[in-house]
Amino acid sequence: MQAALVGVTGYAGMVLYQLLKGHPNIKKINIYDHKLTAPADLASVAPVFKYENVQVQPYEPSQIMAANDVVFFATSAGVTAKASQPFLDNHFPVIDLSGDLRLNTRDQYEKWYHKPAAPEKSLQQAHYGLAEFESVKGQTYVANPGCYATATLLGLAPLVQKQLIDVNSIIVDAKSGTSGAGKKLSASTHFTEANDNLQIYKPNQHQHIPEIVQELQKWDQHVSTIQFMTTLIPVTRGIMSTIYARVNAGVNQAQLEQAYHHSYDQQPFVHFTDTELPTIKQVVGTNNCDIGLAYNPETKIVMIDSVIDNMLKGAAGQAVQNLNQMFDYPETAGLALQPALI
Numbered sequence: 001m002q003a004a005l006v007g008v009t010g011y012a013g014m015v016l017y018q019l020l021k022g023h024p025n026i027k028k029i030n031i032y033d034h035k036l037t038a039p040a041d042l043a044s045v046a047p048v049f050k051y052e053n054v055q056v057q058p059y060e061p062s063q064i065m066a067a068n069d070v071v072f073f074a075t076s077a078g079v080t081a082k083a084s085q086p087f088l089d090n091h092f093p094v095i096d097l098s099g100d101l102r103l104n105t106r107d108q109y110e111k112w113y114h115k116p117a118a119p120e121k122s123l124q125q126a127h128y129g130l131a132e133f134e135s136v137k138g139q140t141y142v143a144n145p146g147c148y149a150t151a152t153l154l155g156l157a158p159l160v161q162k163q164l165i166d167v168n169s170i171i172v173d174a175k176s177g178t179s180g181a182g183k184k185l186s187a188s189t190h191f192t193e194a195n196d197n198l199q200i201y202k203p204n205q206h207q208h209i210p211e212i213v214q215e216l217q218k219w220d221q222h223v224s225t226i227q228f229m230t231t232l233i234p235v236t237r238g239i240m241s242t243i244y245a246r247v248n249a250g251v252n253q254a255q256l257e258q259a260y261h262h263s264y265d266q267q268p269f270v271h272f273t274d275t276e277l278p279t280i281k282q283v284v285g286t287n288n289c290d291i292g293l294a295y296n297p298e299t300k301i302v303m304i305d306s307v308i309d310n311m312l313k314g315a316a317g318q319a320v321q322n323l324n325q326m327f328d329y330p331e332t333a334g335l336a337l338q339p340a341l342i
């Protein structure tokens with residue numbers, strides 16, 4: 001197949017381009033850039049790829065659809081809200097890494113993203129692609145989940161689906177490396193602020209809150225909201241979502257562990273590590289989500305530690321996993337990755 005990529009100049013787009021180059025079912029990657037008016041060398045738009053002899057084309061939806069079998073958008077919030085319609089109208093396969101079509105209603109998007117939403121019709125045509133629980137086989141528009149949402153939902157799924165916790169007691173303390181903020185410099189991601197520091201940001205205002213709640217409600221309609229905090233930590237890649245919830249009466253540690261084994265033992269990318277609590281470093285460089293737990297029988301609180309690489313399982317890796325589901329390729333195609341270890 002031929003795959004189109006929009007957003008190669010961004011962090012997620014760069015990582016995605018590297019994954020697509022190693023994908024056994026992709027014969028050619030065609031790159032499109034919104035700033036070009038004529039073809040240009042990739043090195044001129046993304047100097048990190050200076051050794052690649054590849055041309056980038058100006059962004060033009062009709063040409064993308066004529067020359068490709070699928071398009072990936074690794075673009076800033078607000079881009080596909082405007083750009084998705086011609087692809088949807090033509091039932092052309094799209095994998096969208098942004099949050100623009102993840103939420104079901106325009107109101108929710110505008111409230112949390114502070115931008116104009118995609119048309120209602122487009123939101124209804126998009127399919128949320130949390131790969132382990134929402135197969136996108138046969139879908140044409142995939143809204144790839146957010147990074148924090150992925151780590152948090154995978155951490156919570158067995159507990160919520162099997163009704164092991166009080167769903168209105170959920171508290172999430174999530175931490176991310178600076179690459180999650182994208183390539184644009186800001187006061188908080190500036191080296192002097194980010195290094196040797198921890199910064200809580202977007203308290204009770206993070207745009208992944210409605211995304212997580214929307215998905216949890218599919219599993220248990222009693223979920224009303226969650227308490228969710230995000231902290232910027234001085235690492236480049238990685239997310240740790242630390243989740244706390246009160247277990248339901250009569251639930252014990254063995255039942256909690258069994259629920260995770262049941263959900264994930266057959267999954268190639270999600271590993272339940274029991275009471276061994278995973279670290280960010282063990283997943284960075286892979287499409288894995290490692291999950292461990294610690295249950296306190298005194299307080300009846302379970303703590304879940306869910307870690308991912310925000311650029312891979314949280315973005316480009318899950319996008320490739322969704323491509324594999326969409327086109328019926330092996331789930332792990334192009335994703336045989338190893339952690340850096342040190």
Ligand SMILES: NC(=O)C1=CN([C@@H]2O[C@H](COP(=O)(O)OP(=O)(O)OC[C@H]3O[C@@H](n4cnc5c(N)ncnc54)[C@H](OP(=O)(O)O)[C@@H]3O)[C@@H](O)[C@H]2O)C=CC1
Pocket residue numbers: 006007008009010011012013033034035074075076077079097098099145146147179180181182183184310311314315
């Ligand atoms: N970084 C992460 O860990 C994760 C990111 N995401 C989401 O993925 C998307 C990309 O993220 P990230 O790579 O970090 O962001 P970056 O800011 O690093 O990159 C954004 C990309 O979008 C392009 N772009 C901006 N405006 C337009 C436009 N009008 N038309 C077409 N392309 C445009 C930029 O091109 P140029 O610079 O040339 O203008 C750049 O290639 C975002 O929506 C983000 O929220 C999702 C999960 C995790």
Ligand SMILES: CC(=O)N[C@@H](CCC(=O)OP(=O)(O)O)C(=O)O
Pocket residue numbers: 077097098099100145146147148176177178179180181182207208230232
């Ligand atoms: C560290 C950091 O700033 N991370 C970003 C990650 C979210 C993101 O990528 O946004 P969407 O997936 O919703 O588009 C943030 O917290 O906003």
